[in-house]
Amino acid sequence: MARLQTTPAPGETLRAHCPGRRPAGAVDCTSCRVRHLAVCSALPEAEVEALESVVAPLELIAGSTLVREGDPRRQVYTVTAGALRLVRLLADGRRQIAGFLLPGDFIGLSGATTHRHDIEAITDSTLCRFRDEDMQALRADFPDLERKLLARACTELDAARENLLGLARLNPMERLAAFLLDLAERRARWAGDAVDLVLPMGRADIGDHLGLTIETVSRSFTRLRQQNLIAVPDAHTVTLLDRAGLARLAHGG
Structure with missing residues (x-):
């Protein structure tokens, strides 16, 4: 007898891949003060457990480096406190800062397989860290999350264009x-x-x-x-x- 194929409920795929138990030191997503700004706000309250099962907190001290340009992009992050900068060294040794990351900002919104900038902590900072495959599973399970990521990408593209215009004209x-x-x-x-x-x-x-x-x-x-x-x-x-x-x-x- 053929087995009936059913569509998994939202979050089911993720929980099957990563059972719903919090790792040691996990964050409480419901009490996050920047959740309304972060892309994870696209997840309904009932599915916060799916998010908490795959997120891990990360603390950076001022001056430390999160990733280097050219590092493989295996994880994505949400900034929950502090400030970071996106840095690239030009061929002549000059430093270019592409932008600053503040609470609520998402790190890793890219189709590239490697990081395009050094990411450095300006102040003591905290982040939520997700494995890239776990974020992909969330995106597959929750279309609203995918839409929010697309909207964030469009916003960042508009901001980059405005910055280029400012550098050229102001x-x-x-x-x-x-x-x-x-x-x-x-x-x-x-x-x-x-x-x-x-x-x-x-x-x-x-x-x-x-x-x-x-x-x-x-x-x-x-x-x-x-x-x-x-x-x-x-x-x-x-x-x-x-x-x-x-x-x-x-x-x-």
Whole structure:
């Protein structure tokens, strides 16, 4: 007699591959403060156990490296605390920072088999780590997760295009204004809106991201301060005094 073939319920394939027991030190996904930002929010509450069965926490100290450019891409990550940078060294030895990763950001959204950048912790950071095959199983079981990953990829592509446009068209002060507003918007999603913006990265990191020297970055901060658009209480804090003025500047106004 032929065996009746049935379609497994959502999460069944994953749980069969990785039975639902938490590894030692596993995280509690239901209490994660950035879950609403992360791609895993696409999973229904009833299936959180499927997620918890395959996730492992990872802690990085400031200055440590998560992966190197060219390393095989075997795992994916969600940042839950801290800040990281995507770094590539150019042929002439200059450093280029392609972007900064903040809580809620997903690492590993790529069709490449190897990592394209060094990924370094700017501050002490925590991440949720998934094996790539476990994430693929989740994507197969939960179409909403696949759709959310696609939406995240489109958002990142749009952001990359905006950054390239800014590098090509905006002057240094305009680039810095756009960067500060973007960072403030991203932080507000998980830390709440605030006048004071804490910068996890230093002036050299900002310069290597915006294509500016550290001296130009410092002068641009000074000019924004002189125009009463920002205040700078200390090296890692910027008070946004006039967001509308910064926005006009960021759009080349």
